[in-house]
Amino acid sequence: MTAIRITQVEKNYQSLKALGGVSLEIKQGEFFGLLGPNGAGKTTLISIIAGLIRPDGGTVTIHGHDVVKDFRAARQMLGVVPQELVFDPFFTVRETLRLQSGYFGLSNNDRWIDEVMENLDLTSKADTNMRALSGGMKRRVLVAQALVHKPPVIVLDEPTAGVDVELRQTLWKFIARLNREGHTVVLTTHYLEEAQSMCQRVAMLKAGKVVALDTMAQLIRRISGSQLVLQLKSGSLTPDLRDLVIPPPDGHASTMPQAANKFSLRINDYAEVETILARLRESGAVIEEMQLQQADLEDIFLQIMEKGTV
Amino acid sequence: MSLFSTGFRTLVYKETLRFWKVATQTVAAPILTAVLYLMIFGHVLENRVAMDSGVSYTAFLIPGLVMMSVLQNAFANSSSSLIQSKITGNLVFVLLSPLSHWEIFSAYIAASMVRGIVVGFGVFIVTAWFAELSFVAPLWIIAFAFLGAAMLGTMGLIAGIWAEKFDQLAAFQNFLIMPATFLSGVFYSIHSLPPFWKTVSHLNPFFYMIDGFRYGFFGKSDVDPLLSLAVVGSFLIVLALFSIRLLKSGYRLRH
Numbered sequence: 127m128t129a130i131r132i133t134q135v136e137k138n139y140q141s142l143k144a145l146g147g148v149s150l151e152i153k154q155g156e157f158f159g160l161l162g163p164n165g166a167g168k169t170t171l172i173s174i175i176a177g178l179i180r181p182d183g184g185t186v187t188i189h190g191h192d193v194v195k196d197f198r199a200a201r202q203m204l205g206v207v208p209q210e211l212v213f214d215p216f217f218t219v220r221e222t223l224r225l226q227s228g229y230f231g232l233s234n235n236d237r238w239i240d241e242v243m244e245n246l247d248l249t250s251k252a253d254t255n256m257r258a259l260s261g262g263m264k265r266r267v268l269v270a271q272a273l274v275h276k277p278p279v280i281v282l283d284e285p286t287a288g289v290d291v292e293l294r295q296t297l298w299k300f301i302a303r304l305n306r307e308g309h310t311v312v313l314t315t316h317y318l319e320e321a322q323s324m325c326q327r328v329a330m331l332k333a334g335k336v337v338a339l340d341t342m343a344q345l346i347r348r349i350s351g352s353q354l355v356l357q358l359k360s361g362s363l364t365p366d367l368r369d370l371v372i373p374p375p376d377g378h379a380s381t382m383p384q385a386a387n388k389f390s391l392r393i394n395d396y397a398e399v400e401t402i403l404a405r406l407r408e409s410g411a412v413i414e415e416m417q418l419q420q421a422d423l424e425d426i427f428l429q430i431m432e433k434g435t436v
Numbered sequence: 437m438s439l440f441s442t443g444f445r446t447l448v449y450k451e452t453l454r455f456w457k458v459a460t461q462t463v464a465a466p467i468l469t470a471v472l473y474l475m476i477f478g479h480v481l482e483n484r485v486a487m488d489s490g491v492s493y494t495a496f497l498i499p500g501l502v503m504m505s506v507l508q509n510a511f512a513n514s515s516s517s518l519i520q521s522k523i524t525g526n527l528v529f530v531l532l533s534p535l536s537h538w539e540i541f542s543a544y545i546a547a548s549m550v551r552g553i554v555v556g557f558g559v560f561i562v563t564a565w566f567a568e569l570s571f572v573a574p575l576w577i578i579a580f581a582f583l584g585a586a587m588l589g590t591m592g593l594i595a596g597i598w599a600e601k602f603d604q605l606a607a608f609q610n611f612l613i614m615p616a617t618f619l620s621g622v623f624y625s626i627h628s629l630p631p632f633w634k635t636v637s638h639l640n641p642f643f644y645m646i647d648g649f650r651y652g653f654f655g656k657s658d659v660d661p662l663l664s665l666a667v668v669g670s671f672l673i674v675l676a677l678f679s680i681r682l683l684k685s686g687y688r689l690r691h
Contacts, residue, residue, distance in 0.1 A: 176532055179691050198534040206532050212525035216454050228446025229533035271529065 129154040129279050129310035135184035137170050144170045145334040157305050159325035160314045166331040168314045172283050176206045205277035207268050209284045213256040220252045223274050230275035242270045245300040262289045279310045322423040330430050338430050345426050353419045358387045361411025444539040451547030470501045470559040491654050495567035500622035503649040505559045510552030510588040514544045518596025519605050537683035548589025577652030583668045584645040590675040597682050616642045626658050641671045
């Protein structure tokens with residue numbers, strides 16, 4: 127079942143095209159990453175999903191409910207953690223969460239509110255005024271506010287921006303648990319290692335367009351970025367293997383004393399490792415050290431943002 | 437539309453709690469201001485203003501001050517809450533919720549009415565000791581207090597939606613609400629005005645609110661209270677429809 131369906135969504139700010147016909151489908155129960163550089167359109171897209179911004183064209187549905195025409199049902203399905211650190215200075219943490227529950231029609235929700243506060247280490251601050259909280263604590267309350275009505279779809283817009291390691295671990299543990307329990311999670315983050323460890327599927331936006339959309343595994347596989355790093359004790363690479371060598375970054379080779387006998391070979395498939403080893407054996411070369419390095423999301427991200435595709 | 441839904445009740449509670457938490461500023465201060473008006477104007481003008489209705493000037497002034505407090509505070513509640521929430525960004529919590537535009541409108545107006553009535557009642561309790569008041573038609577008093585509070589709450593909602601900065605809201609308040617209130621007959625009867633200004637006063641909807649409210653106390657008014665009720669009711673309906681339309685369109689709230 128589809129949790130979020132985004133169809134040809136467009137948004138213009140005067141002459142700036144913030145979103146140029148974005149289409150995406152996020153399945154129920156997925157942990158989905160929305161990545162892109164600043165100004166790519168991530169927050170605009172999330173704001174359209176949340177009903178905070180009206181699209182100029184296209185449609186968005188959440189569990190089949192149009193976010194404009196059937197906004198009540200759509201918003202009931204959605205919990206959004208906004209990027210900005212906003213709070214109401216008149217209320218305590220508990221009051222804030224009770225009010226948020228009430229907006230979603232839940233008048234007696236203290237049990238779940240207590241559980242959310244417990245999981246986000248907020249219990250000790252329950253009766254503290256929002257103004258008195260640190261930035262990290264305010265961020266936790268924002269997350270708690272998004273979860274008070276147990277939404278089947280949770281959207282986190284840069285939830286860990288500027289927060290400490292402890293909160294990140296607490297937050298991801300709780301969000302991972304909710305995802306395991308069936309909640310769909312959509313995440314935007316600048317911390318690519320977070321996206322890589324949490325997300326099953328990723329869409330990359332650039333200048334308001336989707337430039338990559340795939341599972342994390344497929345994306346990493348698609349980029350020919352896996353490397354076999356070899357340190358030879360004796361002998362050298364055969365000419366055909368030399369074609370696979372990835373040139374070191376400028377100035378890097380000259381600073382490394384062992385660079386003459388250390389090579390990084392590009393491989394597309396693990397089966398190629400066997401072929402390379404066989405060729406080296408035939409040529410009489412002896413391997414001193416060998417390492418297999420897989421491309422990570424950062425490599426893919428940089429390549430996509432540079433070339434526009436992989 | 438589920439007008440008395442949990443969401444609606446929660447937003448009313450939140451908007452009421454918001455002003456109650458700073459009651460010194462939102463309730464006590466306007467009561468003190470009204471008492472100062474009464475003491476200064478009442479003392480200075482008591483024997484200088486000839487009232488043709490047989491009511492003392494201080495007694496005439498009290499309902500005007502009560503109604504002025506109701507109106508100003510009803511306006512202040514919805515307008516200040518909205519502009520603060522917009523500028524600090526916490527309006528997003530209401531905008532992200534499934535509350536309908538009807539529920540948002542009704543909740544803001546209900547909370548504005550609560551503040552207006554609470555302050556007005558406070559002003560009445562404190563000022564009633566200064567003159568002998570009668571209550572000829574209490575239902576008219578209640579009707580105009582509620583309608584006036586609802587109308588100014590709605591105006592506050594419109595101003596809060598329209599304004600993007602505090603000074604824009606201040607301009608709305610200082611150049612529209614204050615003159616309309618002060619020139620509505622709070623401090624004088626329009627019968628004492630020259631014919632031109634008397635005609636101009638009839639174009640001011642605030643005049644009908646004050647005049648109708650005062651009728652409830654003394655059974656005497658500058659115009660028929662039914663006409664006042666019709667004017668105030670019509671204005672309220674037009675403003676309410678306009679503000680609901682603004683909320684539905686997302687004007688300056690959803691971009």
